[in-house]
Amino acid sequence: xxxxxxxxxxxxxxxxxxxxxxxxxxxxxxxxxxxxxxxxxxxxxxxxxxxxxxxxxxxxxxxxxxxxxxxxxxxxxxxxxxxxxxxxxxxxxxxxxxxxxxx
Amino acid sequence: xxxxxxxxxxxxxxxxxxxxxxxxxxxxxxxxxxxxxxxxxxxxxxxxxxxxxxxxxxxxxxxxxxxxxxxxxxxxxxxxxxxxxxxxxxxxxxxxxxxxxxxxxxxxxxxxxxxxxxxxxxxxxxxxxxxxxxxxxxxxxxxxxxxxxxxxxxxxxxxxxxxxxxxxx
Numbered sequence: 001x002x003x004x005x006x007x008x009x010x011x012x013x014x015x016x017x018x019x020x021x022x023x024x025x026x027x028x029x030x031x032x033x034x035x036x037x038x039x040x041x042x043x044x045x046x047x048x049x050x051x052x053x054x055x056x057x058x059x060x061x062x063x064x065x066x067x068x069x070x071x072x073x074x075x076x077x078x079x080x081x082x083x084x085x086x087x088x089x090x091x092x093x094x095x096x097x098x099x100x101x102x103x
Numbered sequence: 104x105x106x107x108x109x110x111x112x113x114x115x116x117x118x119x120x121x122x123x124x125x126x127x128x129x130x131x132x133x134x135x136x137x138x139x140x141x142x143x144x145x146x147x148x149x150x151x152x153x154x155x156x157x158x159x160x161x162x163x164x165x166x167x168x169x170x171x172x173x174x175x176x177x178x179x180x181x182x183x184x185x186x187x188x189x190x191x192x193x194x195x196x197x198x199x200x201x202x203x204x205x206x207x208x209x210x211x212x213x214x215x216x217x218x219x220x221x222x223x224x225x226x227x228x229x230x231x232x233x234x235x236x237x238x239x240x241x242x243x244x245x246x247x248x249x250x251x252x253x254x255x256x257x258x259x260x261x262x263x264x265x266x267x268x269x270x271x272x
Contacts, residue, residue, distance in 0.1 A: 019201045066159065
């Protein structure tokens with residue numbers, strides 16, 4: 001079960017990375033670290049796509065991984081722009097202190 | 104055998120780096136461990152025969168995204184934030200989420216039994232055709248429209264981040 005590396009091994013690794021990222025998003029207060037956890041989740045997705053692409057002999061999965069990476073770069077740029085504007089107005093980087101809309 | 108050895112090595116790097124990302128107090132340390140974790144995932148891409156994505160992962164993710172995050176950490180002063188409480192009180196719900204997903208995956212592996220681990224043998228690429236050529240063929244023919252939309256998305260992101268981060272005068 002350990003020796004020949006099959007798609008299942010890659011899927012399990014990807015699931016573990018996804019769980020680590022999810023726990024990071026749910027428990028950290030610092031917005032920058034939450035963003036990094038989102039990067040971990042997107043990497044887990046990419047690993048999944050590339051593993052399936054390899055084992056079906058079909059390059060489409062890798063193309064989707066490229067799109068995911070593009071999306072991640074765009075998302076990070078916009079999120080960090082928002083973070084800078086937020087820090088200028090509120091002087092905080094903690095997600096649970098930004099609760100103006102919270103009832 | 105070497106394949107398996109490198110798989111577990113890179114898996115350890117990726118997972119260990121990931122765990123350290125979400126547990127470090129200092130955000131700069133988190134970003135540096137994120138580099139380690141992304142390198143582990145890049146190694147897995149290499150094992151899967153995706154050489155182009157390996158290069159993209161290192162150049163774009165590590166060279167671009169992590170650098171951007173480090174720049175912003177420098178811009179927003181995180182010194183006093185590092186001295187405050189780092190975790191909110193959501194350990195219960197986070198643990199529950201992880202437990203549910205983990206149990207689901209464990210159930211599927213248990214249902215599949217040992218033969219789940221003999222799923223498929225990889226289909227080898229055609230002789231003489233590299234990974235980059237294959238990708239370019241598909242990307243510029245079948246996925247041409249999504250490719251153009253992705254470039255539009257990048258344009259929107261550039262304009263959006265500039266507008267967001269600009270000082271109001």
